[in-house]
Amino acid sequence: MKSIILYSSNTGNTKKIAEAIHTTIPNSVLVNIKDNNEVNLEDYDFIVVGGWIDRATLDTTSLTLVKNIKNKKIGYFFTLGASPDSEHAKNCVDNIDKLFLENNNSIVKRYFCQGAIDPKLTAIMSSSPERKKRWEIAASHPDENDLFMAIQTFSNLI
Template sequence: MKVAVFYSTRTGNTRRLAQGIADELSAYAPALIDLTQLQGPLPAADCYLVGYWADRGRADEHAQHFLKQLTGQKVGLFGTLGAYPYGPHARHIMQAAEDCLSDSCLLMGHFLCQGPVDPDLLRRMAADKPVAPQAKTRHTIAATHPNQTDIQYAASLFKERLQHQ
């Protein structure tokens, strides 16, 4: 089985996660492709793993556009966000990304983890109003992700799903 790993990134978080997943899935000879650099036809693959960064409650525009073009494919999703990767906000983001897929696609799994918030965004937020202590804590924790544990969890999810196809 051949896998292609696509990603969109703004600050490098999703690229780091995508690279780690590709490394962990080396037995599947994955192609690693930045969605902003994608040209020409899609590489031949049995499964497309697509990474996005959360932007205003959904996958970023590059990832959304790409996901909406896929039909009849096996697709795994992974993403990064500054908020905690559980709870209603994270579930909303995951659902919004999944809603971009055609009904003809088979969702192979979905992984979401934290990543550092864009420093420019943090500065703009702080200039607008004082940052709540809980938000500062969340941003501090987010800055430690994606880490090797996140990469291993994501890769394990997709590896398990690929082995059962």
């Protein structure tokens, strides 16, 4: 099986997860979407897409790519500022599932975890004690356990 992992990452959180997943998919190719527009998706049987969450869906770079993926076996992952247990995270999963499914892809793996929020963003956002607490929790992610769980999720592919 030929596999490719394509990711988009602004501040490095999603890149860490992409690199972890890369270690567990044999002979997979790892590509930063921004660095390579010449990949022929038709060459791959299994396509893994990783992005960061921007307004409850994938960031525009990965979104543009996803719109061009059709009839494929898919894995996807993302990092987000919110808690992975939140209603918001569930909405993100629903939104991303929909993107892949409307192009007749089959989703075989999903993974998501929290990622530190760019301090440039938190500096301009209105804060409340509750929000600050959430930002503090996010700041330590992805951590070792997040990377371990990403590897677990993408290991043992048939």
